[in-house]
Amino acid sequence: MENRRTFIKKSGLILSAALLPFPGCLGSTSQRKLGVALVGLGYYSTDLLAPALQKTDYCELRGIVTGSPEKIPVWQKKYGIKDSNVYNYQNMHTIADNPDIDVVYIVLPTGLHAEYAIKAANAGKHVWCEKPMARTAEECRQIIEACNKNRVKLSKGYRMQHETNTRKIMTWAETKPYGNIKKVISEAGYNGGTINPWKLKKEMGGGAIYDMGVYSINAARYSTGMEPMAVTASQSTTRPEIFTEVDETTSFQMEFPGGIIVDGKTSFGESLNQLEVTANKGWYYLKPMQSYSGVQGKTSDGKKLPPMGKNQQAVQMDDDALAIINNTEVMVPGIEGLKDIHIVQKINESATNNSKRVLI
Incomplete structure (x- = not known):
């Protein structure tokens, strides 16, 4: 049986380096806040990360990296960013x-993540990389x-792994309060609104399986506490004139140790937002399971999982800042992104080979 720990060992990546003394580790939460530079000033940075940074305790927005000069004065006026930090x-x-x-913080189209995350690392700065991590496992x-x-x-x-109800689901994967897990349904997608043009381009890491599918895949992994052994997948579109290069909808079934089956789905054409876990002594779910707020759930014995009252992005960034300040392990290391992208590639392999069962 391969669990999350054995995958890390088999990957051959040196993760022990995470606890070496790092440049810029402050050693105490009483020190100054960490300065964050956002790379890419699109929707997620503008509407979510920058406002969330105003609510953090251990970090603050100090810099921007952008290819759009017209955005610079707007950001400087709103957030007091110095010329030297642009x-x-x-x-x-x-x-x-x-x-x-x-x-x-890398907040660019997926196809650019590797290039600029590596530039940031080579500059000696700590790296926060938005999901999905990259186009390929090799880039990860x-x-x-x-x-x-x-x-x-x-x-x-991965803001969800910092959210309280999601963390409870992760704990239950280990403690099994409702018995052994038998089946999981994990779905994430949306319908309506304009799709960012780069999300329709293969070379940029577009497609539902990359953009929303990583929510479904990661939830399947953290809700079971295991790694999948095989996957079968299919892809479809109702708008072939738009989705000429990437998937609009991907359905997949993953096989986990112990006979656990996960039915997953992701889409740019359907509203999907749920995680359901069925065990031999009960069930529990999160609906919605990946929204920016209001993540909540229920259990078969009547327990309610109320929404977290805090800003998810602010909690995420404070958790990550504390790991730097105190030189501790980060909550969601890079290996998590690598594992999900490895599975994304296997899902695409299955879908392009007439739903052939593919070992992971």
Whole structure:
């Protein structure tokens, strides 16, 4: 049986480096806040991360990296960002000389994650990388290796693993209060609104399986506490004129140790947002399971899992900042992103080979 620990050992990645003394570790929560630079000023940075950074206790927005000069004065006026903390993609490497910036948060299209996460690591800055981690497992490995080589911490932007009800589900995977898990349904998707053009491009890491599918895959893994052994998948579209390169909808079934079956689905054409776990002594669910707020659930014996009252992104970034300040393990290391992208590639392999069963 392969669990999460054995996967890490088999991956051959040196994760013990995470607890080496790091440049910029402050050693005490009484020290100054960590300075964060956001790389990419699209929707997620503008509407979610920047506002959330105003609610954090241990980090603050101090820098930006953008290819859109017209955005610079708007951000400087709103957040008081100094001229010396403004960068573009061509001079981002010079952030190495800036003591104001401790962390670089990569919030770019997926296809650019590896390039700029590695640049940040080579600049000696801690790296927070938004999901999905990269286009391929090999790119994920390159990011991890760059962070280890430069002795900087790498955290994945998996906000759900910082959310209280999700963490309870993760704990139940170990304690099994409802008995042995038999089946899981894990679905994440949305319908309506404009799809960002890069999410329709294969070379940029577009498609539902990358954008929303990592929620379903990661939830399958943390709700069982195990790693899948095989997957069977299919992909479809109702809008072939739009989805010419990537999937609109992907359905997949993953086989886990102990006979556990996970039915997963992700889509840009359906509203999907649930995690249901069935065990031999009961069941529990989160509905919604990946929304920016209001994640809540219920159990077969009547327990309610009320929504967390705090901003998810703020909690995530404070948790990650504390790991740097106290030089402790990050809650969601890079290996988590690598494992999910490895599974994404196996799902795509199955779907493009007439739903062939593929070993993971």
